[in-house]
Amino acid sequence: MAEWRCVTNASEILEGRINKARAGNLNLILLVADGEVFAYADACPHEGHALSRGELQADVLICAKHFWEFEIRTGRHVSRVNRPQCNLKPFAARRVADGIEIDVSGSGEAADEEEN
Ligand code: FES
Secondary structure (H helix, E strand, O other): OOOEEEEEEHHHOOOOOOEEEEEOOEEEEEEEEOOEEEEEEOOOOOOOOOHHHOEEEOOEEEOOOOOOEEEOOOOOEOOOOOOOOOOOOEEOEEEEOOEEEEEOOOOOHHHHHHHO
């Protein structure tokens, strides 16, 4: 079951920028392509470096540490060396009124909040 959390105002995220957001202890990046929002954990699947410190080149996010590349709509690893198990960890995202909501179910954040 989805656990939607509002993580930011829609007006605060921009296309062409790596937008940071948080849901509890969960650090996220929000990427926008043609108005659609894509959310991923702010951790590179290689060694965990913050992807928010990376760079965008068109529809590709490049990690700043070892330059692995990821397609922003799918999170798929697209560097020249094929690493099929190294895609970004995605979270469902949606626009609701003026906000951006992320489905945090399965992340540990949903359970953490219920315990408080
Ligand atoms: S930590 Fe991102 S490419 Fe190595």
